[in-house]
Amino acid sequence: MDEQAAGFAAWMTMMRVHQQIQQRVIDLMALHGLTLAQFDVLLRLHYEEGITQQQLADRMLVTKGNMTGLIDRMERQGWVERRADEQDRRSHLLYLTESGRSKIIEILPQHKNQIWDLMNLLSPGQQKNLLELLQQLENLLKTKTEN
């Protein structure tokens, strides 16, 4: 194989693998009445509650305009709530409701098991190898961006 071609082929393969695994996550979330974006919101608020819509949008790498609609729909479902920020009256602080907290606590272990099952198709050594290569690429991409 042409050396230059391996990198391109790796990207093509990564796209397909990413798509395959993500589809399985989408399917699991659908069983619980969630979209992927809604799962991401629940997961992030589970680990970091009381952040603003803008902060959540930054972490999820989406726009604040998208966040307005996402939170609207999830508030309607009763999974999250907006509370006024006393320090800054422009902001809304986001919290899980009891219903939202139960939901993420129920789903998270299933999700982790699902991913473990899929990644365990590779040997422990291969998983570690893959992790290290991806981490290195991630760090190099970050460095490249800073230039």
Add this chain to the structure above:
Amino acid sequence: MDEQAAGFAAWMTMMRVHQQIQQRVIDLMALHGLTLAQFDVLLRLHYEEGITQQQLADRMLVTKGNMTGLIDRMERQGWVERRADEQDRRSHLLYLTESGRSKIIEILPQHKNQIWDLMNLLSPGQQKNLLELLQQLENLLKTKTEN
């Protein structure tokens, strides 16, 4: 590191790396007035013209309903055209216009260079290693699905 954790961490890292690279592709396509989905259509028709909307939807892993709107917008831009299928009057066969063909021929080398630049952050050996791990995972995922 816990052995079970490496697989999960690999997935989390893959999601971030995928997102980072894809965003750069989106940015390049935006310079040419294309969305990612539209680039995918041009690319696939460049390699395989005269297929139906359903066939293209199957290859792109989207629904045929989505394809109707995608092709509508691209036909409006003058990049692709629908032609009647004489053999099956239900079908529309898809072709690049001259404008669409020029566009993909102009963009494709830029896209390949872009991906090579990013993947060359890893050494040739690492690229090959990454490719092999991803290919193996892809094949194992396929096998798992068939069961």
Add this chain to the structure above:
DNA sequence: CAAAATTAGTATATATATATACTGTCAACT
């Protein structure tokens, strides 16, 4: 301190994507 610039959130237009229901066409089977 007052004007200017920035920031948080919302509203709107457009693009992508799914699920569902519908139309028209083709194929299969009795």
Add this chain to the structure above:
DNA sequence: AGTTGACAGTATATATATATACTAATTTTG
């Protein structure tokens, strides 16, 4: 041959996502 079933494409409702423009509140700065 005619009915039934499957298939290709479209229409529509809903969800996600961006870009843009807007409002209200806060910060910066002259």
